[in-house]
Amino acid sequence: xxxxxxxxxxxxxxxxxxxxxxxxxxxxxxxxxxxxxxxxxxxxxxxxxxxxxxxxxxxxxxxxxxxxxxxxxxxxxxxxxxxxxxxxxxxxxxxxxxxxxxxxxxxxxxxxxxxxxxxxxxxxxxxxxxxxxxxxxxxxxxxxxxxxxxxxxxxxxxxxxxxxxxxxxxxxxxxxxxxxxxxxxxxxxxxxxxxxxxxxxxxxxxxxxxxxxxxxxxxxxxxxxxxxxxxxxxxxxxxxxxxxxxxxxxxxxxxxxxxxxxxxxxxxxxxxxxxxxxxxxxxxxxxxxxxxxxxxxxxxxxxxxxxxxxxxxxxxxxxxxxxxxxxxxxxxxxxxxxxxxxxxxxxxxxxxxxxxxxxxxxxxxxxxxxxxxxxxxxxxxxxxxxxxxxxxxxxxxxxxxxxxxxxxxxxxxxxxxxx
Amino acid sequence: xxxxxxxxxxxxxxxxxxxxxxxxxxxxxxxxxxxxxxxxxxxxxxxxxxxxxxxxxxxxxxxxxxxxxxxxxxxxxxxxxxxxxxx
Numbered sequence: 001x002x003x004x005x006x007x008x009x010x011x012x013x014x015x016x017x018x019x020x021x022x023x024x025x026x027x028x029x030x031x032x033x034x035x036x037x038x039x040x041x042x043x044x045x046x047x048x049x050x051x052x053x054x055x056x057x058x059x060x061x062x063x064x065x066x067x068x069x070x071x072x073x074x075x076x077x078x079x080x081x082x083x084x085x086x087x088x089x090x091x092x093x094x095x096x097x098x099x100x101x102x103x104x105x106x107x108x109x110x111x112x113x114x115x116x117x118x119x120x121x122x123x124x125x126x127x128x129x130x131x132x133x134x135x136x137x138x139x140x141x142x143x144x145x146x147x148x149x150x151x152x153x154x155x156x157x158x159x160x161x162x163x164x165x166x167x168x169x170x171x172x173x174x175x176x177x178x179x180x181x182x183x184x185x186x187x188x189x190x191x192x193x194x195x196x197x198x199x200x201x202x203x204x205x206x207x208x209x210x211x212x213x214x215x216x217x218x219x220x221x222x223x224x225x226x227x228x229x230x231x232x233x234x235x236x237x238x239x240x241x242x243x244x245x246x247x248x249x250x251x252x253x254x255x256x257x258x259x260x261x262x263x264x265x266x267x268x269x270x271x272x273x274x275x276x277x278x279x280x281x282x283x284x285x286x287x288x289x290x291x292x293x294x295x296x297x298x299x300x301x302x303x304x305x306x307x308x309x310x311x312x313x314x315x316x317x318x319x320x321x322x323x324x325x326x327x328x329x330x331x332x333x334x335x336x337x338x339x340x341x342x343x344x345x346x347x348x349x350x351x352x353x354x355x356x357x358x359x360x361x362x363x364x365x366x367x368x369x370x371x372x373x374x375x376x377x378x379x380x381x382x383x384x385x386x387x388x389x390x391x392x393x394x395x396x397x398x399x400x401x402x403x404x405x406x407x408x409x410x411x412x413x414x415x416x417x418x419x
Numbered sequence: 420x421x422x423x424x425x426x427x428x429x430x431x432x433x434x435x436x437x438x439x440x441x442x443x444x445x446x447x448x449x450x451x452x453x454x455x456x457x458x459x460x461x462x463x464x465x466x467x468x469x470x471x472x473x474x475x476x477x478x479x480x481x482x483x484x485x486x487x488x489x490x491x492x493x494x495x496x497x498x499x500x501x502x503x504x505x506x
Binding site: 120121122123124173177178182216218219220221222270273276277280281284285288300302303304305306308309312315350 | 426427428429430431432434435438455456457458459472473474475478489490491492493
């Protein structure tokens with residue numbers, strides 16, 4: 001009986017997160033129907049993530065083979081959804097426990113320290129929980145030590161990163177109502193700081209006319225499909241028609257095959273996003289409800305697009321500059337002996353755009369351009385440096401995208417080596 | 420009445436907006452089903468009202484949907500004011 005509880009209930013991540021959702025729903029005093037529906041949906045969300053991971057891996061595997069044949073190098077596409085989905089097989093339990101206890105630590109820190117932030121970007125909480133779990137496990141920690149240390153670290157991340165950005169967020173929003181809770185903070189902080197010293201905030205990006213046509217890339221599914229199609233076709237052309245058709249596609253035309261594989265990757269990301277959405281739908285309101293009761297004067301730390309409406313032009317400029325830095329880095333990285341980080345539209349869009357908004361608030365046009373460019377360099381070099389620390393996960397051709405994952409991973413990896 | 424809240428990823432911003440829309444409805448004493456999703460999915464869904472940040476929500480505006488564009492997604496006052504004519 002005890003064995004069943006420990007191994008089958010707590011050891012099955014899907015059941016574990018379902019249990020957390022159940023507790024959250026009970027604490028909110030929901031009705032029976034809501035409790036049953038919420039618990040079942042949370043478990044289903046977790047299962048969907050696993051299904052999406054399989055779709056992503058099949059496509060990434062083919063991309064890796066083509067890339068290797070074409071350039072005799074290993075190419076890596078940073079994508080949080082992909083790496084976290086893949087990691088759930090081996091680290092699902094650690095991720096779930098660190099995530100929920102990290103939220104508890106976040107509430108305690110907000111209650112008892114001057115860092116009054118409640119981190120409400122649930123999917124990023126999950127991704128950071130996963131990264132911390134992976135790095136600490138790879139470094140040799142296990143069991144209760146791993147979960148306790150991991151939760152404290154996650155809770156610290158959930159208040160310290162928003163605190164780092166708050167002075168700039170005040171300048172962007174002209175208010176102190178909310179904070180930015182998104183683990184690309186280091187790139188945004190760099191952008192805000194560069195803007196402060198090298199720019200002039202009087203020359204705002206919002207005084208220029210920017211074509212609106214690029215806003216369709218805000219749609220993640222479109223952005224992923226488009227990038228992957230371009231990448232797959234280029235790599236397939238370099239790998240050569242004969243190789244692709246004889247080794248991989250079983251005779252299907254190599255361009256058609258590449259297109260389908262690219263869209264397959266995008267479909268995998270779409271599935272994972274749907275799973276994550278269902279999974280956090282029950283957990284975040286419970287977290288927020290409990291936090292509101294315990295820390296009534298706290299500031300919510302929110303996902304990065306909440307600052308986009310404050311400077312829509314900086315969003316477009318920031319994305320373009322960040323992506324440009326990513327393209328340049330792609331050629332610089334192998335020269336330094338690091339893995340090739342293929343720039344993805346999604347990380348560059350969301351973090352580049354946010355960096356653009358931060359840079360513009362402190363340094364106008366020049367701040368947006370230079371700040372977003374710095375962000376693009378960060379999210380190219382940090383994932384490359386992080387790769388060796390992910391153990392066997394590092395062979396999956398994907399890695400964490402945003403800057404804070406890289407920094408936290410590198411610092412923790414360094415500390416783990418000391419022991 | 421079904422209200423769909425939309426953002427690019429369908430994860431963070433739209434979720435927070437959904438919580439704020441629900442709060443606004445409670446304060447107005449009205450009831451509605453409120454859900455959140457991403458842009459791609461929103462195009463295929465039926466809802467009486469679509470709400471999102473002003474910089475992206477207009478891409479759903481094809482003349483068939485009722486749309487509310489928000490300046491500040493955290494401002495419950497703004498949400499209440501723009502929601503009232505539709506309830």
